[in-house]
Amino acid sequence: MIQMFNVSKTYSNGVKALLDVSVRIQKGSFVFLVGPSGAGKSTFIKLLFREERPSGGQIIFNGRSLIRMRDKDVPHLRRQMGVVFQDFRLLPKKTVFENVAFAMEVVEGPVKKIRQRVPQVLDMVGLGSKANLYPHQLSGGEQQRVSIARAIVNDPMLIIADEPTGNLDPETAKEIMDLLLDINRRGTTIIMATHARDIVDSMRQRVIAIEGGRVVRDEERGSYEKEKDTET
Amino acid sequence: MKIRTVAYIFREAFRSMWQNSWMSIASVSTVAVSLLILGLSLVLVMNSNHLADTIESELEIAVFMQTDADAREVQRVGERIGNHDKVSEVIFVPKEEGLANMRRTLGDQSDYFRALGNENPLPDMYRVKASNPNDVAPLASELEGISSVEKVRYGHGVVEQILSLTYWVRMGGIAVMGLIGAAAVFLISTTIRLTVFARQKEITIMKYVGATNWFIRWPFLLEGMFLGFFGSVIAVSFLFFTYTNVITYVQSYIPFVPLRSDTDFLVTISQILLATGVFIGALGSTISLRKFLKV
Ligand SMILES: Nc1ncnc2c1ncn2[C@@H]1O[C@H](COP(=O)(O)OP(=O)(O)OP(=O)(O)O)[C@@H](O)[C@H]1O
Ligand SMILES: [Mg+2]
Numbered sequence: 001m002i003q004m005f006n007v008s009k010t011y012s013n014g015v016k017a018l019l020d021v022s023v024r025i026q027k028g029s030f031v032f033l034v035g036p037s038g039a040g041k042s043t044f045i046k047l048l049f050r051e052e053r054p055s056g057g058q059i060i061f062n063g064r065s066l067i068r069m070r071d072k073d074v075p076h077l078r079r080q081m082g083v084v085f086q087d088f089r090l091l092p093k094k095t096v097f098e099n100v101a102f103a104m105e106v107v108e109g110p111v112k113k114i115r116q117r118v119p120q121v122l123d124m125v126g127l128g129s130k131a132n133l134y135p136h137q138l139s140g141g142e143q144q145r146v147s148i149a150r151a152i153v154n155d156p157m158l159i160i161a162d163e164p165t166g167n168l169d170p171e172t173a174k175e176i177m178d179l180l181l182d183i184n185r186r187g188t189t190i191i192m193a194t195h196a197r198d199i200v201d202s203m204r205q206r207v208i209a210i211e212g213g214r215v216v217r218d219e220e221r222g223s224y225e226k227e228k229d230t231e232t
Numbered sequence: 233m234k235i236r237t238v239a240y241i242f243r244e245a246f247r248s249m250w251q252n253s254w255m256s257i258a259s260v261s262t263v264a265v266s267l268l269i270l271g272l273s274l275v276l277v278m279n280s281n282h283l284a285d286t287i288e289s290e291l292e293i294a295v296f297m298q299t300d301a302d303a304r305e306v307q308r309v310g311e312r313i314g315n316h317d318k319v320s321e322v323i324f325v326p327k328e329e330g331l332a333n334m335r336r337t338l339g340d341q342s343d344y345f346r347a348l349g350n351e352n353p354l355p356d357m358y359r360v361k362a363s364n365p366n367d368v369a370p371l372a373s374e375l376e377g378i379s380s381v382e383k384v385r386y387g388h389g390v391v392e393q394i395l396s397l398t399y400w401v402r403m404g405g406i407a408v409m410g411l412i413g414a415a416a417v418f419l420i421s422t423t424i425r426l427t428v429f430a431r432q433k434e435i436t437i438m439k440y441v442g443a444t445n446w447f448i449r450w451p452f453l454l455e456g457m458f459l460g461f462f463g464s465v466i467a468v469s470f471l472f473f474t475y476t477n478v479i480t481y482v483q484s485y486i487p488f489v490p491l492r493s494d495t496d497f498l499v500t501i502s503q504i505l506l507a508t509g510v511f512i513g514a515l516g517s518t519i520s521l522r523k524f525l526k527v
Binding site: 107 | 234236237240433434436437438439440441442443444445447448
C-alpha cells in the first residue's frame with residue numbers, strides 16, 4: 001500500500017532529517033517506527049500524510065504518487081488516513097461526541113450518518129457512556145481513545161500514530177495498544193512511531209528502526225533493539 | 233456546495249464574530265465611517281452633476297447680429313441656425329422688440345432713452361437653445377464664426393464653477409475614503425487574524441482529517457464579508473436618514489436648488505455602498521488568510 005523509494009528530507013534550515021529511505025508497507029500490516037530522539041520518525045510520518053514534501057525520492061500511496069499529487073487533492077488523500085498524536089489534540093470546548101463528529105462534519109458527511117456512526121465508534125473504543133463529557137473531564141487514556149475514535153470515524157485504510165502512548169502510564173498504554181491492535185485486526189493498516197520498548201517487544205510486529213535519518217533495521221516480528229543473540 | 237455545509241459556514245462565521253465582539257465592533261464602525269464618507273461624496277457629486285445639468289439645459293445662447301446687417305442677411309443667418317442639427321429652438325428678437333423689452337425693464341422715462349433720441353442702439357438678436365446641454369459651448373463658438381454675427385453670449389461661468397466644485401469634491405472624497413477604507417481593510421484583516429489564531433487548533437485538526445481548503449477558508453471569508461456588510465448597512469441607514477432630512481429642509485427653505493430625491497438615486501448609492509462594504513470585508517479577510525492560513 002505504501003512504497004518509499006530513496007526518500008530524503010532536508011528541512012529549510014538545512015537539517016537532514018531523512019536520508020535515502022526505501023520501505024514498502026503491506027496493506028493490513030502493523031508497523032513500529034523506532035529510533036532515538038531526532039532520528040526522523042515524526043518526519044517519516046509527516047511525509048506520509050503530506051504535511052511535508054520530501055526533498056528527493058518517490059512516495060507511492062495506494063498507487064498514487066504523493067510527489068506529483070496536486071495540493072487540491074491532498075484533502076482526499078488525508079481522508080484515507082487517520083492520525084493520532086501524543087498530545088491527543090482534542091477541542092476543549094467540544095464534547096466527546098462533538099470532537100468525533102467534527103471529523104465527519106468537516107468532510108461534509110451526512111447528518112444521519114454522523115448520528116449513527118459516532119456512537120458506534122465511541123462504543124468500539126469503550127467510551128459509549130461518556131459521549132457528553134468534555135475532554136478535561138476525562139483521563140489521559142480516555143482522551144487518547146477519543147482521538148483514536150476521531151481517527152477511525154471516517155473509516156480510513158491507514159492509521160498513523162506518533163507516540164500515541166507517550167503521555168500515558170504503562171497500564172493505560174497497554175489498553176490503548178489493545179485498541180489499536182483490535183483496529184488493525186479489522187483490516188486497518190497501522191504505522192506507529194514510539195519509544196515504548198516494552199510495547200514493541202511484547203507485540204512482536206514489524207519494526208523499522210531509524211537512526212540519523214537512515215533505516216538501520218527492518219524486521220518482521222522485530223523488537224525495540226537489535227537482539228543480542230542474532231548479533232553474535 | 234451542500235446546504236448543510238452552507239449552514240455550517242454561516243454558523244462558524246457568526247460564532248467567531250460573537251467571540252471577538254470588540255474587534256468586530258471596531259471593524260464594523262470603521263467600515264461604516266469610511267462608507268459614510270464615500271456616500272456623502274457620492275451624494276454631493278451626483279447632486280452637483282444634477283445641478284450643472286439642470287442649469288445647462290436651461291441655458292440659452294444669445295446671438296447678436298452686427299448692427300449694419302440688412303434684413304435679408306439677418307434672415308439668412310436665422311435659417312442657418314434653425315437648420316443646425318444641434319439646435320432645438322430659435323427665437324428671433326428684432327431690435328424693435330429688444331428696445332421695447334428694455335424700456336419695460338428700465339422704465340419708459342429713463343434718461344438713457346432720452347439721451348438716445350430716436351436712435352435704436354440695439355442689434356437684432358436670436359435666442360438659441362441647444363438640444364443637448366453638452367453642446368452649448370461648442371455650438372456657441374461655432375455660431376460666433378458666422379460672418380455677420382457680432383457676438384455670442386451664454387452663461388458659461390456658472391456651469392464651469394459647478395463642475396470644478398464637483399471635481400474637488402470627488403477628489404477629496406476619494407482621498408479621505410481611500411485612507412479610512414485602508415484602515416477598515418486593516419482592521420478587518422486583524423480581526424480575521426485573531427480568529428485564525430484563536431482557532432488554529434481546529435484548523436489543524438480539520439486539515440488532518442481532510443477538510444478541503446475552501447471548507448476551512450469560507451467561514452473566515454464570510455466573517456470578513458459580514459463585518460463589511462454590517463458596516464455598510466449602518467452607513468446606508470445613516471445616509472438615508474440624514475439625506476431625507478436635508479431634502480425636506482432644502483425643499484422648504486431653498487426650493488430653487490434642485491436636489492435629487494428620486495428612489496433610483498438612493499438605491500444606486502445604497503448598492504454602491506453595500507457592494508463596497510462587502511468588498512472591503514472580503515479583501516481584509518483574504519489578506520489575513522493568505523498570510524496566516526497555510527493549508
Ligand atoms: N519543521 C522542522 N524544521 C526544521 N527541522 C526540523 C523540523 N522538524 C524536525 N526537524 C529536525 O529533523 C530531525 C528529525 O526530527 P523528527 O521530529 O523527525 O525526529 P523524531 O525521530 O520524531 O524525534 P522524537 O523521537 O524526539 O520525536 C531533528 O533533527 C529535528 O530537529
Ligand atoms: Mg517525533
